[in-house]
Amino acid sequence: MPLDGLFTHAIVHEFNRLIVGGRITKVHQPYPNEIVLVVRNNGTNYPVLLSAHPTYARAQITHIPYENPQTAPNFVMFLRRYLEGSKLQKVEQIDNDRIINFYVNARDELGDIQEIRLTLEMMGRHSNLFLVRENDSRILELIKHVPADQNRVRSLIPGATYVLPPAQNLLNPFISDLSALAPMILDTPSEDWPKMIQSTYQGFSRDSAISLAEAIKQAGDPLNHAQEWLSHFESTQPTLFISDKGALSFSAFNWIQAHSSAQHFDTLGDLLDAYYIGKAERERVNQQAGSLVRVVKNELKKNKTKRKKLLATLNDAENADDLKVMGDLLITYPHLAQKGMTNVAIENYYDNNNLLTIPLDPKLNGLKNAERYFTKYRKLRTAVDFVNEQLTITDAEINYFDNIIAQLEVASPKDVEDIRLELTTGGYIRANKKNKQKPKVSKPDKFLSSDGTLIEVGKNNLQNERLSLKQADRRDIWLHVQKIPGSHVIIHDAKPSDETLIEAAKLAAYYSKARESANVPVDYLPAGKLRKPNGSKPGFVIFEGQQTLYVTPDASLISKLKTK
Template sequence: MPLDGLFTHAIVHELNDLITGGRITKVHQPYPNEIVLVVRNNGQNYPLLLSAHPSYARAQITRIPYENPQTAPNFVMFLRRYLEGAKLQKIEQVENDRIINFYVNARNELGDIQEIRLTLEMMGRHSNLFLVRESDARILELIKHVPADQNRVRSLIPGATYVLPPAQNLKNPFTAGLDGLAQMILDTPLEEWPKYIQKTYQGFGRESAEALARAINQAGDQLAHAREWLAHFDHLAPTLFTSKDGSLSYSAFDWLQDSASQEEFPTLGTMLDAYYIGKAERERVNQQAGTLVRVVKNELKKNTAKRKKLLKTLEDAENADELKVKGDLLITYPHLVQKGMKSVSIENYYDNNNLLEIPLDPKLNGLKNAEKYFNRYRKLRTAVDFVNEQIALTDAEIDYFNNIVAQLDVASPKDVEDIRLELTAEGYIRANKKNKQKPKVSKPDKFESSDGTLIEVGKNNLQNERLSLKQADRRDIWLHVQKIPGSHVIIHDSNPSDTTLIEAAKLAAYFSKARESANVPVDYLPAGKLRKPNGSKPGFVIFEGQQTLYVTPDASLVSKLKIK
């Protein structure tokens, strides 16, 4: 189901059970449109994600790890001032809409207690997160400032009065009840039931309206069954559905949706983590890596064009002897050429005196045309060694940026900054002179094999280099896909079991450009045999004496083995 008013009701129900009465100990803003509040309640920390993302707005307890920026954004600094240490008094949904209010009692600059409201509006591209002073409804700050010319219905800037979005004037099914469905059942054709439900009751998305219509159509006492169906949003059984084409959908309970398979979760938070871990993470990476992608594409385009020109020059150089022959013939028979001629046919004594058509510069005589051919011949012959060297360098650049592309394909948000740091150090991106903080490289992803062996996977060149050449024991086993861009993988064991070796090889295949392939060759050998050539790019190593395994990447194995 989409995140509609009904699902928001379920979220509020779960959050009230888990964190109401808890104390906000930390406030983070790991991504531009998302806040994480760490709420301590009943001896446990609950990371509460409040997302105003235009596509993935939601509220949930999340266990997906996140990396905070080195410099805290202004919005999170403002929230910390009001929220850190405050007690979460209550959580309420506005009617049955996609709006949640989080109430806290905080102290102002004078030390007086004031009621503060954190309001999350989950409205697609209009999603926003507000910090509001409850006494006068004044907006203290919000995560997205919206100019007046973009929203004339209400003011969305600090200092303005908070006003709810325009009301739809529909019935709240949890307070008004569903008695009106009896008339619908009598007067409305079955195929029109979902539309009637959406036009009458607040908070119904298309899928939930269809699910209710489907449920009451199959029941005996239809109105009683409708009430029972609605009550499920207070008695949760979070369910994730997988369709035949592999796409995912979810609901607060199993509402008999057609699917190839389904999985029940203990909480809405764990279910949403499973649903969003691919979608939201990919979107976050795309947002953060926009500049990097453009840089990499431009560099690939530039080097590919350069390679074509170099190959053309090399092809011309291979035909340089023809230029010498033409020069020899022109210098032997200069009298056959007069200024103004565009070509001349001369008997080629190198080829059984067959006539050879020689293009000419009409401004020059025979000897000057001959000199021009000799100059081109000498230039091309001299260029061969230089061109071959440039082709090798250009091929290395193309391989390097193809490797970056592969890393961006599997990157998590914390990996993007490492790639940005690397491209800056290599001179492809201009350094930010204002940022004087020394950047730190994120840690490789950690996995535990079926027999308990630690496996680490580098997700970018800086991680790869540090993991393989500095952190790994020389007896640890190093793995990498054969002749394809991909991650460095280290098994922290000198004599791993066959099971661990195969699982690590599958990880290496998955975190590579061959992740969609079958029967991928993966090389492995002790890490002590790796060598880094002087002056080579980050993460580049050479080796010999490797062995090779053939495996098929397995996405389910990645989630199964990953250490959270």
């Protein structure tokens, strides 16, 4: 189901159970349209994600790790002023709509207590997050400023009065009498029930309406069964459905879902983490890495073009001896080549006196044309060593940028800044002189194998280099896909079990360019045998004496072994 009003009702119920009464200890804005409130309640920290993303707007308790930007955005600085240290008084849903209010009591500049409301509207591209003063509904700040010419219905700027979006004038199923369903069910064909439900009651997505219609069809007492169906949104069984074709969907409880397998979770937050971890993370990476992808693709294109030219020069160099022969023949028989001629046929004494047609520059005589051919010959012979050297450098650059592309495909948002730092250090991106803070390299992803052994995976070259050459014990086992761009993987054990070794190899295959392949070769050996050549790119190592495993990447293994 989409995140509709019914699912929002369930989320608010979970918030009231887990975080209401807690204190907001930290406020972060790791991504442009998303805020994370860390709420401490009953000795536990709950990271609450409030997303106004145009595609993935939602509210949930999340355990997906995030990396904060080095410079805090203005909006989060404003929120910290009002929210940090405040107690979360209550969480409410507006009717059965996708709007949630979070209420706190905060102190103003004079020290007086004022009620502050954080309002999240989850409405596709119109999603927004507001900080509102409750006594006069004044908008103190909002995550997306919307000019008046883009929204004529209400004012979405700081200082304006907060007004709810236009009402749908539908019934709230949680407080309305469901008896209105009875005559409609009797008078309407069953195939039209979902549409009827959506046009009567607020907060029903198409999937939710179909599920309720199916439940009513199978019930002896439709009205009681409809009420029982609604009660599941307060007594939840968070369920992720996986269709026969691999498509994911979710619901607050295990309703009828044809041709799908079901996976259950302890909380709605855990369910949404499992559903969104691929989709939302990919979108975040695309947003952050757009400029990096353009830089890398331009560098790849430039180096591939250069490689073609170098190969063409080498091909010409292979024919350099032909130029020398033409020069020798012209200097032997200069009288045969006169000015104004475009070519001349001369007996080639290097080839049984067969006639050889030699192109000429009509502006030059025979001797000058001979000199021209000798000059070309010497240049090409001299260029061979230089061209071979340049070809080696160019091939290394192409491999390097292919590796960066592969890393961006599996990167999480926290990895993008490491890649940006690496490209900046390498001179491919201009450094931001205004930012004087020393950049930090993020930590590798951590996994626990089935027997509890720690496995770390570097997701970019800076992480790879630090993990493999600085942090790993020389007896730890290092893994990498064979001859394909990918992550460095370290098993923090000198003698891991076969099961751990295979799991680590599958992680190495998954976090590589071969993630969609089967039977992927993965090399492994003790980390102490790795060597870094002088002047090589970050993360580049050489080794010998490795052993090889063949494994097939397994996406389900990632969520199974990932540590929180």
